[in-house]
Amino acid sequence: AGQPHKRRRTSEPSEIEERLESLICRVGEKSNSSLESNLEGLAGVLEADLPNYKSKILRILCTVARLLPEKLTVYTTLVGLLNARNYNFGGEFVEAMIRQLKECLKVNMYNEAVHLVRFLSDLVNCHVIAAPSMVAMFENFVSVTQEEDVPQVRCDWYMFAFLSSLPWVGKELYEKKDAEMDRLLSQTESYLKRRQKIHVPMLQVWTADKPHPQEEVSGLYYLDCLWSQIQKLKKDRWQERHILRPYLAFDSILCEALQHNLPPFTPPPHTEDSVYPMPRVIFRMFDYTDDPEGPVMPGSHSVERFVIEENLHCIIKSHWKERKTCAAQLLSYPGNNKIPLNYHIVEVIFAELFQLPSPPHIEVMYTTLLIELCKLQPGSLPQVLAQATEMLYMRLDTMNTTCVDRFINWFSHHLSNFQFRWSWEDWSDCLTQDLEKPKPKFVREVLEKCMRLSYHQRIIDIVPASFSVLSPANPVCIYKYGDESNRSLPGYTVALCLTIAIKNKASNDEIFSILKDVPNPNQDDDDDEGFTFNPLKIEVFVQTLLHLAAKSFSHSFSALAKFHEVFKTLAESDEGKLHVLRVVYEVWKNHPQMIAVLVDKMIRTQIVDCAAVANWIFSSELAHDFTRFYIWEILHSTIRKMNKHVLKIHKELEETKARLARQHKRRDSDDDDDDDDRSSDREDGPLEEQIERLQEKVESAQSEQKNLFLVIFQRFIMLLTEHLVRCETGGIDVFTPWYKSCIERLQQIFLQHHQIIQQYMVTLENLLFTAELDHHILAVFQQFCALQA
Amino acid sequence: LSVPRRAAMCSGGTLSILRSDSYADLSQYRDQHFRGTRYDQERLLRKSCTLYVGNLSFYTTEEQIHELFGKSGDIKKVIMGLDKVKKTACGFCFVEYYARGDAENAMRYINGTRLDDRIIRTDWDAGFKEGRQYGRGRSGGQVRDEYRQDYDAGRGGYGKTVQCQ
Numbered sequence: 001a002g003q004p005h006k007r008r009r010t011s012e013p014s015e016i017e018e019r020l021e022s023l024i025c026r027v028g029e030k031s032n033s034s035l036e037s038n039l040e041g042l043a044g045v046l047e048a049d050l051p052n053y054k055s056k057i058l059r060i061l062c063t064v065a066r067l068l069p070e071k072l073t074v075y076t077t078l079v080g081l082l083n084a085r086n087y088n089f090g091g092e093f094v095e096a097m098i099r100q101l102k103e104c105l106k107v108n109m110y111n112e113a114v115h116l117v118r119f120l121s122d123l124v125n126c127h128v129i130a131a132p133s134m135v136a137m138f139e140n141f142v143s144v145t146q147e148e149d150v151p152q153v154r155c156d157w158y159m160f161a162f163l164s165s166l167p168w169v170g171k172e173l174y175e176k177k178d179a180e181m182d183r184l185l186s187q188t189e190s191y192l193k194r195r196q197k198i199h200v201p202m203l204q205v206w207t208a209d210k211p212h213p214q215e216e217v218s219g220l221y222y223l224d225c226l227w228s229q230i231q232k233l234k235k236d237r238w239q240e241r242h243i244l245r246p247y248l249a250f251d252s253i254l255c256e257a258l259q260h261n262l263p264p265f266t267p268p269p270h271t272e273d274s275v276y277p278m279p280r281v282i283f284r285m286f287d288y289t290d291d292p293e294g295p296v297m298p299g300s301h302s303v304e305r306f307v308i309e310e311n312l313h314c315i316i317k318s319h320w321k322e323r324k325t326c327a328a329q330l331l332s333y334p335g336n337n338k339i340p341l342n343y344h345i346v347e348v349i350f351a352e353l354f355q356l357p358s359p360p361h362i363e364v365m366y367t368t369l370l371i372e373l374c375k376l377q378p379g380s381l382p383q384v385l386a387q388a389t390e391m392l393y394m395r396l397d398t399m400n401t402t403c404v405d406r407f408i409n410w411f412s413h414h415l416s417n418f419q420f421r422w423s424w425e426d427w428s429d430c431l432t433q434d435l436e437k438p439k440p441k442f443v444r445e446v447l448e449k450c451m452r453l454s455y456h457q458r459i460i461d462i463v464p465a466s467f468s469v470l471s472p473a474n475p476v477c478i479y480k481y482g483d484e485s486n487r488s489l490p491g492y493t494v495a496l497c498l499t500i501a502i503k504n505k506a507s508n509d510e511i512f513s514i515l516k517d518v519p520n521p522n523q524d525d526d527d528d529e530g531f532t533f534n535p536l537k538i539e540v541f542v543q544t545l546l547h548l549a550a551k552s553f554s555h556s557f558s559a560l561a562k563f564h565e566v567f568k569t570l571a572e573s574d575e576g577k578l579h580v581l582r583v584v585y586e587v588w589k590n591h592p593q594m595i596a597v598l599v600d601k602m603i604r605t606q607i608v609d610c611a612a613v614a615n616w617i618f619s620s621e622l623a624h625d626f627t628r629f630y631i632w633e634i635l636h637s638t639i640r641k642m643n644k645h646v647l648k649i650h651k652e653l654e655e656t657k658a659r660l661a662r663q664h665k666r667r668d669s670d671d672d673d674d675d676d677d678r679s680s681d682r683e684d685g686p687l688e689e690q691i692e693r694l695q696e697k698v699e700s701a702q703s704e705q706k707n708l709f710l711v712i713f714q715r716f717i718m719l720l721t722e723h724l725v726r727c728e729t730g731g732i733d734v735f736t737p738w739y740k741s742c743i744e745r746l747q748q749i750f751l752q753h754h755q756i757i758q759q760y761m762v763t764l765e766n767l768l769f770t771a772e773l774d775h776h777i778l779a780v781f782q783q784f785c786a787l788q789a
Numbered sequence: 790l791s792v793p794r795r796a797a798m799c800s801g802g803t804l805s806i807l808r809s810d811s812y813a814d815l816s817q818y819r820d821q822h823f824r825g826t827r828y829d830q831e832r833l834l835r836k837s838c839t840l841y842v843g844n845l846s847f848y849t850t851e852e853q854i855h856e857l858f859g860k861s862g863d864i865k866k867v868i869m870g871l872d873k874v875k876k877t878a879c880g881f882c883f884v885e886y887y888a889r890g891d892a893e894n895a896m897r898y899i900n901g902t903r904l905d906d907r908i909i910r911t912d913w914d915a916g917f918k919e920g921r922q923y924g925r926g927r928s929g930g931q932v933r934d935e936y937r938q939d940y941d942a943g944r945g946g947y948g949k950t951v952q953c954q
Contacts, residue, residue, distance in 0.1 A: 318807055
């Protein structure tokens with residue numbers, strides 16, 4: 001009814017599928033009737049369509065179960081109604097779900113597999129699946145913890161799949177099979193007691209040595225937190241009041257339905273290719289004391305808290321690309337007059353933003369999502385956000401350095417959307433502290449980032465005068481040869497000469513000939529080998545050029561491009577590369593952003609290589625800036641470039657191999673048409689040769705990549721060992737702000753690039769992280785090993 | 790991401806409500822000066838790594854743009870839009886990324902947010918060509934600054950026609 005009469009004839013199958021999908025996905029949306037009556041109507045429509053479109057309906061429902069977990073109970077109710085009307089369909093659906101579950105596990109889609117398990121378990125509540133068969137499946141899950149020689153993360157996942165279904169189905173399962181459930185729960189308890197937890201500190205947002213009264217739970221390993229929530233749920237006799245259960249309204253219909261038994265489900269065995277989800281730690285920042293005027297926040301051990309968080313995370317996962325939709329969906333989460341929804345939303349968003357090793361989505365998404373939420377709730381959300389910011393600031397002393405980085409990025413970007421309005425005076429306590437302490441350091445880094453998004457004078461204007469000690473330097477270039485008072489410096493005259501030449505559009509050759517006159521302070525006798533490492537030459541050239549090109553990034557990039565040849569020659573040796581970086585720093589130390597873009601460009605144009613950048617970062621010249629945020633941005637950007645380079649060549653190799661395979665296929669299949677093959681051979685060179693060349697390139701790139709990581713780890717070990725020895729002999733406390741920063745930066749390397757570093761475990765164990773190392777350093781390595789052990 | 794996405798391998802595929810990506814879709818705008826067919830332009834827009842950025846203040850610098858747009862990925866190049874006559878910034882620029890995915894994220898999360906206190910707008914661009922860095926308005930700036938009636942301190946005050954009155 002009401003459909004435009006465009007087509008009288010039967011529509012395309014894809015149109016029908018689209019319509020069915022839309023009907024199912026949007027059930028209950030924008031309707032004046034209740035969800036229950038919408039479900040009833042939809043069940044009727046689908047039942048009528050079953051004869052013709054059963055497989056499509058099965059596919060859609062299975063996909064919805066997998067991808068819309070935040071609407072779990074809506075769809076289990078729908079399946080329940082369909083099963084009540086058509087027993088066979090119910091059976092086929094359960095079979096399809098089991099097939100889908102097996103497939104997910106096979107391709108390492110564990111997050112989606114959990115949704116399927118939960119869906120199946122809620123189907124018990126809808127009388128589609130018999131409780132004993134669900135318990136039997138869970139028995140098989142829990143028995144994974146008895147397997148030998150499997151990674152702990154595998155057992156963790158099966159345990160999680162079991163425990164996280166209990167808020168939905170615990171009551172029903174316990175009523176039907178209490179002895180079996182008790183046994184499962186006690187097996188759970190003993191597993192959690194005996195599993196090792198040494199990697200947990202690496203993943204915590206706040207170090208646990210100064211426990212905060214609020215979180216008995218924040219920082220806990222996710223399974224341990226969930227276990228305490230399930231224990232409390234059991235104590236409360238499995239009464240759970242938060243989850244919306246539309247099927248309750250249909251109890252009289254559903255309890256007449258015949259149930260199906262789940263087929264016996266054997267968890268697929270562990271293989272070499274299995275990749276289980278990374279361990280996670282719970283993040284909490286709010287509790288019942290934080291919203292005095294509104295509804296009470298569910299307690300940290302309550303299962304309601306778990307359900308709310310799961311659902312909010314799922315909403316973000318579903319709508320991360322559509323920020324307005326995402327914000328609207330979060331704010332219309334049901335039950336928002338019984339729970340302080342704004343607090344839950346802010347907490348869940350920060351939990352994702354601060355997640356280690358990496359947030360589920362790109363960082364900037366969270367900034368923009370929070371801005372959308374502020375737009376939709378201008379009277380309440382900004383205050384919650386301000387409260388959250390204040391709380392995070394107060395706990396900076398124990399916050400993981402990587403998380404502080406994200407806090408800095410978020411806060412400065414957020415402020416730039418709100419005219420940098422903030423009550424800085426509230427943070428005057430940081431002014432009396434040592435500048436290396438976390439709070440003043442945080443404010444300094446925030447102001448520096450704010451400046452990058454605006455300009456220097458703006459920042460001076462927005463902070464109180466007392467904060468000037470934390471204000472960023474004016475990002476001006478420092479030209480050594482600029483002042484007449486420096487004319488006695490060696491190289492001064494050559495610098496003048498160069499300046500004039502470059503302004504007169506001199507060529508690279510002219511530059512070389514001017515530079516020939518620069519003496520080499522390193523050499524005692526004449527060295528006629530041509531261009532050896534001459535630090536003064538590098539200094540004069542780089543200082544002068546960068547000074548001339550200081551106006552903007554584009555000017556500097558043009559300069560690098562124009563005089564690329566000179567750069568390559570001067571920086572041919574490793575010492576040359578290092579010195580170029582040193583001079584760049586000397587010129588631009590007031591403008592870290594410029595240093596970062598120049599280093600990036602020099603790597604991309606191969607003036608310096610990644611190892612040189614790593615060595616430069618750990619050099620004594622940079623010791624003063626070692627804990628500054630921009631240094632680590634540069635290092636991680638360098639590592640990422642290296643990683644992308646390896647992937648790119650690898651991809652080229654795979655593509656060429658595929659072309660060769662296709663060529664062989666062509667040769668085998670048609671006898672004529674040789675012309676085509678030969679002509680493409682002539683164009684590209686025989687594919688076999690190309691592959692050989694690419695193979696060499698891949699190996700060389702992988703070797704460079706491994707070397708980069710080894711250099712970085714080696715330098716960390718040297719630096720940390722020095723500090724530890726100094727502290728021990730001097731009798732001073734090891735745990736200085738510098739040390740905390742440094743050790744967490746080492747952890748950050750492991751976490752951010754864990755997949756690649758896994759390849760080097762043997763080398764790391766035998767060469768670098770050996771038993772002779774100080775236990776403080778070795779602990780980081782051991783924690784890393786434990787992550788996927 | 791530690792777990793590779795292989796949704797297509799799973800028998801279900803995906804759902805169209807989850808495929809929605811309106812911020813990254815092509816807008817209605819097509820460059821009238823583009824040399825080639827509409828089809829050519831759209832093909833280029835769909836694989837472009839370059840964004841047009843509009844409603845900038847005349848005072849916004851390349852550095853600020855680099856900092857903001859760097860949040861969605863590594864930037865290959867920023868080209869500032871210039872007044873054709875004065876050769877000074879006239880309130881737009883191009884941002885080119887190395888990877889399309891990074892440009893998409895800029896469309897999703899940077900478009901419609903503030904830079905220098907102004908809501909900036911991004912759109913797909915078919916690719917920079919020499920000459921496209923200049924404003925196309927009669928006075929040398931952008932067309933939108935020729936005829937607008939309002940006063941905008943960040944964009945030279947009143948529109949050009951208003952100024953000439």
